[in-house]
Amino acid sequence: MSDRAIVLAQARMAILVALRTPRTVIFTIAFPVILLVLFNSIFNAGGNETTTLPSDVKLSAEAYFTAGIIAYAAALSTFTTLAVSLTTQRENGQLKRYRGTPMPPWTFIAGQIIRAEAQALAMAAVLLAIGGVAYGIPVPASTFPAFVLYLLLGTATLCSLGIALSSFTPTPDAASTVAPFSVVILSFISGVWIPVDQLPQWLEAVGRLFPLYHLALGLQTTLAPAASGSGLEAGNLAALVIWALVGIRLASRRFRWEPQASGA
Amino acid sequence: MSEVAISVRGLRKSYGENEAVAGIDFSVSPGEVFGFLGPNGAGKTTTIEILEGYRKRSAGEVSVLGVDPGEPTRPWRERVGLVLQECELDPLWTIREAVSLFARFYSRPRDVEETIELVGLGEKRDARIGTLSGGQKRRADVALGIVGDPDLIFLDEPTTGFDPGARREAWNMIEGLKALGKTVFLTTHYMDEAQHLADRVAILRSGRIVAQGDIAQIAGTIGRSTVISFELDGKLTVEEVRSTLEGDVAVAGGQVEAQSADPQRDLHRLLSLAEERDAELHGLEVRRPNLEDVFLELTQERP
Numbered sequence: 001m002s003d004r005a006i007v008l009a010q011a012r013m014a015i016l017v018a019l020r021t022p023r024t025v026i027f028t029i030a031f032p033v034i035l036l037v038l039f040n041s042i043f044n045a046g047g048n049e050t051t052t053l054p055s056d057v058k059l060s061a062e063a064y065f066t067a068g069i070i071a072y073a074a075a076l077s078t079f080t081t082l083a084v085s086l087t088t089q090r091e092n093g094q095l096k097r098y099r100g101t102p103m104p105p106w107t108f109i110a111g112q113i114i115r116a117e118a119q120a121l122a123m124a125a126v127l128l129a130i131g132g133v134a135y136g137i138p139v140p141a142s143t144f145p146a147f148v149l150y151l152l153l154g155t156a157t158l159c160s161l162g163i164a165l166s167s168f169t170p171t172p173d174a175a176s177t178v179a180p181f182s183v184v185i186l187s188f189i190s191g192v193w194i195p196v197d198q199l200p201q202w203l204e205a206v207g208r209l210f211p212l213y214h215l216a217l218g219l220q221t222t223l224a225p226a227a228s229g230s231g232l233e234a235g236n237l238a239a240l241v242i243w244a245l246v247g248i249r250l251a252s253r254r255f256r257w258e259p260q261a262s263g264a
Numbered sequence: 265m266s267e268v269a270i271s272v273r274g275l276r277k278s279y280g281e282n283e284a285v286a287g288i289d290f291s292v293s294p295g296e297v298f299g300f301l302g303p304n305g306a307g308k309t310t311t312i313e314i315l316e317g318y319r320k321r322s323a324g325e326v327s328v329l330g331v332d333p334g335e336p337t338r339p340w341r342e343r344v345g346l347v348l349q350e351c352e353l354d355p356l357w358t359i360r361e362a363v364s365l366f367a368r369f370y371s372r373p374r375d376v377e378e379t380i381e382l383v384g385l386g387e388k389r390d391a392r393i394g395t396l397s398g399g400q401k402r403r404a405d406v407a408l409g410i411v412g413d414p415d416l417i418f419l420d421e422p423t424t425g426f427d428p429g430a431r432r433e434a435w436n437m438i439e440g441l442k443a444l445g446k447t448v449f450l451t452t453h454y455m456d457e458a459q460h461l462a463d464r465v466a467i468l469r470s471g472r473i474v475a476q477g478d479i480a481q482i483a484g485t486i487g488r489s490t491v492i493s494f495e496l497d498g499k500l501t502v503e504e505v506r507s508t509l510e511g512d513v514a515v516a517g518g519q520v521e522a523q524s525a526d527p528q529r530d531l532h533r534l535l536s537l538a539e540e541r542d543a544e545l546h547g548l549e550v551r552r553p554n555l556e557d558v559f560l561e562l563t564q565e566r567p
Contacts, residue, residue: 005368006368006369009364009365009368010365013354013357013361013365016356016357016361017354017356017357020356021356089354092351092352093348093350093351093352094351094352094353094354096318096348096351097346097348097351097353097408099318100316100317100318100341100344100346100348101341101346101366101369101370101412102338102339102341102342102369102370102371102412103369104338258318
């Protein structure tokens with residue numbers, strides 16, 4: 001069997017497990033869809049709300065929230081699920097068992113990342129489709145490549161951080177508390193639930209330190225009909241790349257295959 | 265296959281001040297079932313994890329299928345199957361999915377369906393692992409350990425928590441592996457299991473091997489041999505029994521216990537004597553040395 005076949009088999013198993021876990025289906029798949037509908041219904045009763053991005057680009061509230069919730073769903077699909085599932089598989093001995101086989105370690109990690117990316121991209125497609133059909137949010141052709149690039153780079157960054165977080169969480173309980181909690185908290189200061197122009201300046205400055213802010217802002221910019229050019233901004237790209245490097249560095253130095261909580 | 269499956273010389277492993285394995289030597293021949301026994305904390309897990317390639321040793325020479333397990337390679341992993349302690353499987357996988365996944369890791373795996381049949385889970389192949397009993401889960405572990413068709417299989421406490429029926433089935437399965445020519449390195453807390461399955465055993469105590477060999481040899485080293493016992497009736501005297509048999513003969517309350525190095529010869533002599541005298545040997549019993557007695561004697565803490 002080729003290594004590629006192992007990667008695909010690992011990805012398939014990870015997808016099967018995700019679909020068979022009610023918690024994953026509810027919190028990382030159904031929840032963002034419900035939030036999208038709720039936000040667009042609550043905050044745009046009049047239909048004419050607009051939001052202004054830090055770059056002074058204006059866009060409708062629906063487009064703003066749709067892009068923000070796509071970023072939120074991407075974080076759940078990658079960062080949260082990877083941190084929880086890798087911690088669980090390490091602590092119950094599954095990773096140790098893999099290490100006792102000829103399976104190349106990278107094929108397992110690649111399979112997990114493919115699952116996370118597939119879930120994040122499928123969620124983005126669904127949310128974008130709902131936004132387009134139900135709220136008439138256009139996806140400008142000129143900025144669509146930038147939308148895809150932000151999504152790919154942002155999810156890659158969040159994958160590396162999720163894998164890195166799993167090396168700090170000793171138990172599945174710890175992972176499933178820390179990961180979703182940090183995503184929810186960051187969402188408040190990253191323009192997911194509340195437009196960043198409504199935040200106190202210092203809170204926005206804190207949000208700006210973290211990758212979710214830049215993923216959300218990047219996606220929001222590319223969904224603004226008034227955006228000029230490609231929609232790419234060096235600041236957002238640089239922040240995502242730096243966080244990706246931090247995640248890769250931590251993950252490659254700290255990742256363990258043997259249980260940590262009970263290991264002798 | 266090489267001349268020896270496992271060779272260990274002067275193996276040591278220290279954790280700080282504490283020496284978990286304090287210099288042990290043993291070897292395992294191809295096709296053999298080798299029982300590695302010892303109480304908790306004797307250094308069994310440390311040793312087996314060094315042999316499996318999970319831990320680095322502090323000193324000594326170790327060769328497993330001709331390879332140093334301190335530097336595990338992919339071709340070596342192809343030939344070594346592991347059944348670990350306390351390793352769960354994803355409860356949401358079915359048995360067939362799990363075995364198929366693991367089969368992909370090997371270049372020449374066993375047939376997936378045949379492997380599932382071999383461990384006796386044929387009827388459960390599409391059941392999720394979370395719905396299985398403890399014994400069935402352990403058999404799934406064994407299926408994953410052998411699906412790569414390894415030459416050498418480590419079975420670390422394969423039947424812990426089994427009911428007697430499940431244990432018998434597991435024994436049959438392990439005997440099946442031996443019949444396929446596999447080498448089996450077995451750890452267990454059940455001495456009847458080791459006695460039933462192992463060709464040879466090593467007994468570990470406080471990081472040292474206190475006895476090794478086949479079970480009769482080990483029993484011999486601590487002065488235990490086969491015991492022939494029966495009740496005296498009036499037609500035979502202890503003196504006559506003593507002069508007929510070569511081993512020690514003890515009598516307590518009419519019950520004779522004769523140690524025998526050659527039970528077949530001694531029984532023959534005893535029965536001939538009884539026939540001559542027209543005596544009845546009530547409660548005649550031949551007891552082979554019991555591994556559990558030997559184990560307890562060798563591993564109990566002495567004051």
